[in-house]
Amino acid sequence: xxxxxxxxxxxxxxxxxxxxxxxxxxxxxxxxxxxxxxxxxxxxxxxxxxxxxxxxxxxxxxxxxxxxxxxxxxxxxxxxxxxxxxxxxxxxxxxxxxxxxxxxxxxxxxxxxxxxxxxxxxxxxxxxxxxxxxxxxxxxxxxxxxxxxxxxxxxx
Numbered sequence: 747x748x749x750x751x752x753x754x755x756x757x758x759x760x761x762x763x764x765x766x767x768x769x770x771x772x773x774x775x776x777x778x779x780x781x782x783x784x785x786x787x788x789x790x791x792x793x794x795x796x797x798x799x800x801x802x803x804x805x806x807x808x809x810x811x812x813x814x815x816x817x818x819x820x821x822x823x824x825x826x827x828x829x830x831x832x833x834x835x836x837x838x839x840x841x842x843x844x845x846x847x848x849x850x851x852x853x854x855x856x857x858x859x860x861x862x863x864x865x866x867x868x869x870x871x872x873x874x875x876x877x878x879x880x881x882x883x884x885x886x887x888x889x890x891x892x893x894x895x896x897x898x899x900x901x902x
Contacts, residue, residue: 785887785899785901788818788820788899789887789889789897789899792804792820792897793889793891793897795807796891801891801892801894801895804822804897805822805830805831806831808820808821808822808830808831808832809831809835809838811833817901817902818899818900818901818902819832819833819899819900820897820898820899820900821833821897821898821900822891822895822896822897822898823842823854823857823858823895823896823898824894824895825858825861825862825893825894825895825896826841826843826858827841827842827843827854827855827858828840828841828842829841829842829854830895834874842854843855843858847871847872847873848872848881849871849872851869851870851871851872853869853871853873853886856869856871857869857886857888857896857898858896860888861888861889861890861896862890865889865890866887866888866889866890867887867888868885868886868887869885869886869888870883870884870885870886871883871884871886872884873900875902882902883902884900884901884902885900885901885902886898886899886900886901887899887901
């Protein structure tokens with residue numbers, strides 16, 4: 747199962763990275779969400795916001811959905827699995843350590859492990875779309891902010 751998951755993730759990331767960035771930027775379509783450069787830029791902007799305004803202000807901005815798009819959203823989670831901010835209000839200040847999807851992927855555990863040991867990375871799992879409520883594949887990029895929490899950008 748883990749081997750298939752790794753192969754699937756490698757394939758997904760390869761597919762994402764193979765899309766020409768210039769063509770996506772030229773038509774400014776929703777598909778640009780899946781551009782590696784777009785994701786990195788959004789994370790860079792978030793980190794700059796944190797540096798300028800502080801972690802608490804960033805968490806409040808996330809809760810107000812100031813960084814969300816049609817097919818993407820940002821979130822923050824601490825290293826104990828506590829969800830600091832998420833578009834689903836019912837997940838604010840909830841511990842997601844035991845959350846898993848239909849494939850038994852413990853998404854928060856995987857993100858915490860990745861943030862702690864790699865500092866950044868991609869993870870894929872099944873999750874409810876933040877606007878439609880339908881369960882769909884979700885690709886998430888996470889990056890460590892400091893020794894207290896990490897942020898992520900989820901795309902559909």
